[in-house]
Amino acid sequence: xxxxxxxxxxxxxxxxxxxxxxxxxxxxxxxxxxxxxxxxxxxxxxxxxxxxxxxxxxxxxxxxxxxxxxxxxxxxxxxxxxxxxxxxxxxxxxxxxxxxxxxxxxxxxxxxxxxxxxxxxxxxxxxxxxxxxxxxxxxxxxxxxxxxxxxxxxxxxxxxxxxxxxxxxxxxxxxxxxxxxxxxxxxxxxxxxxxxxxxxxxxxxxxxxxxxxxxxxxxxxxxxxxxx
Amino acid sequence: xxxxxxxxxxxxxxxxxxxxxxxxxxxxxxxxxxxxxxxxxxxxxxxxxxxxxxxxxxxxxxxxxxxxxxxxxxxxxxxxxxxxxxxxxxxxxxxxxxxxxxxxxxxxxxxxxxxxxxxxxxxxxxxxxxxxxxxxxxxxxxxxxxxxxxxxxxxxxxxxxxxxxxxxxxxxxxxxxxxxxxxxxxxxxxxxxxxxxxxxxxxxxxxxxxxxxxxxxxxxxxxxxxxx
Numbered sequence: 001x002x003x004x005x006x007x008x009x010x011x012x013x014x015x016x017x018x019x020x021x022x023x024x025x026x027x028x029x030x031x032x033x034x035x036x037x038x039x040x041x042x043x044x045x046x047x048x049x050x051x052x053x054x055x056x057x058x059x060x061x062x063x064x065x066x067x068x069x070x071x072x073x074x075x076x077x078x079x080x081x082x083x084x085x086x087x088x089x090x091x092x093x094x095x096x097x098x099x100x101x102x103x104x105x106x107x108x109x110x111x112x113x114x115x116x117x118x119x120x121x122x123x124x125x126x127x128x129x130x131x132x133x134x135x136x137x138x139x140x141x142x143x144x145x146x147x148x149x150x151x152x153x154x155x156x157x158x159x160x161x162x163x164x165x166x167x168x169x170x171x172x173x174x175x176x177x178x179x180x181x182x183x184x185x186x187x188x189x190x191x192x193x194x195x196x197x198x199x200x201x202x203x204x205x206x207x208x209x210x211x212x213x214x215x216x217x218x219x220x221x222x223x224x225x226x227x228x
Numbered sequence: 229x230x231x232x233x234x235x236x237x238x239x240x241x242x243x244x245x246x247x248x249x250x251x252x253x254x255x256x257x258x259x260x261x262x263x264x265x266x267x268x269x270x271x272x273x274x275x276x277x278x279x280x281x282x283x284x285x286x287x288x289x290x291x292x293x294x295x296x297x298x299x300x301x302x303x304x305x306x307x308x309x310x311x312x313x314x315x316x317x318x319x320x321x322x323x324x325x326x327x328x329x330x331x332x333x334x335x336x337x338x339x340x341x342x343x344x345x346x347x348x349x350x351x352x353x354x355x356x357x358x359x360x361x362x363x364x365x366x367x368x369x370x371x372x373x374x375x376x377x378x379x380x381x382x383x384x385x386x387x388x389x390x391x392x393x394x395x396x397x398x399x400x401x402x403x404x405x406x407x408x409x410x411x412x413x414x415x416x417x418x419x420x421x422x423x424x425x426x427x428x429x430x431x432x433x434x435x436x437x438x439x440x441x442x443x444x445x446x447x448x449x450x451x452x453x454x455x456x
Binding site: 076078081082145153160182183185186195196197223 | 304306307309310373374377378380381383385388391409410411412413414417418420421422423424425426450451453454455456
């Protein structure tokens with residue numbers, strides 16, 4: 001299918017000036033790519049491809065807001081048990097996303113088990129060290145919550161966070177999930193403990209800044225307690 | 229203040245027959261006790277006391293539904309940094325809750341750091357071993373997510389779950405939080421990874437079966453994937 005740049009029905013431009021309180025670190029669960037494609041009679045791969053484009057748009061929105069760090073669910077070790085064509089499609093979409101995103105002011109880190117054939121070799125350098133400077137982006141690729149936590153068990157570190165496989169990922173202030181499900185699905189369990197969780201009903205490939213605005217607007221009304 | 233049994237405005241009786249799919253294990257975050265008391269000009273302690281009564285009612289509702297296990301946020305290590313009168317009030321409410329609940333068919337386990345003066349001595353036996361038989365109830369008392377996970381780091385166990393301080397608590401299917409906040413606040417991070425998360429706007433002392441019914445009704449529409 002010939003891809004065109006998605007129609008921007010919504011000219012909303014997100015600006016930090018519109019919010020009293022902008023989260024420093026946003027978690028993003030871009031769910032619903034498959035459902036989006038199926039409902040349109042498109043191959044699943046198209047859902048992931050559009051999802052990747054929307055991811056780039058969202059990074060730009062985060063930059064405009066002065067957000068410092070974004071963690072994005074790419075795919076998990078559990079996801080790799082899906083049919084091979086899907087597996088190839090989402091891995092490819094992650095590689096394309098990283099290659100495109102790093103053309104901009106992005107400090108990219110890929111977090112996931114890189115010692116596995118499921119981990120795209122193109123992303124190896126990003127799993128060893130954060131590459132570039134600017135908005136910190138942590139893309140979870142072949143990530144597993146158990147893999148992450150078990151690293152802490154064998155790390156010999158005293159501090160839990162330092163021992164995690166995702167040790168370089170900081171605490172998350174707000175998580176936004178697209179696609180309607182109200183669950184974390186193993187997304188960075190330690191960094192997410194105090195995060196405010198907002199769910200958008202629309203599928204991720206239908207991302208519009210308006211949805212992110214609604215999440216930010218809601219975030220204003222939340223009182224951070226950090227468990228106190 | 230003289231306490232009376234809360235008026236039961238809502239005669240709804242919850243029954244498993246009304247649901248195709250009843251969660252085996254429900255997590256409960258009974259938030260809003262302080263806000264409830266303040267809005268009524270009552271001492272904070274009254275909020276916890278009413279909360280405890282509503283907890284007993286909810287256990288009965290769970291029994292009627294054939295739910296097997298319920299995990300309840302009592303108080304956390306972070307909470308113990310609050311003013312002393314509050315600390316005493318919520319600890320007392322937890323003790324009263326356990327003493328009352330164990331009069332019924334309940335298998336009670338208290339999960340939390342029992343090697344601390346913040347842990348009520350009356351609850352020590354329940355922290356060592358589950359007491360009684362029937363509906364499994366796990367009450368988190370002086371619990372901390374970091375305390376829980378760090379136990380796994382020093383356990384020498386191979387399996388993460390086995391090493392947790394909360395190893396006896398199983399995976400949670402659905403978490404319901406009262407009081408409007410959409411965050412987990414460190415609630416059993418490992419057991420919660422795949423849980424569906426439902427938020428009730430009302431404060432916990434205003435618990436009514438109708439709210440639980442809405443959560444269960446919503447749960448019917450959720451598709452469990454366990455990360456797949």
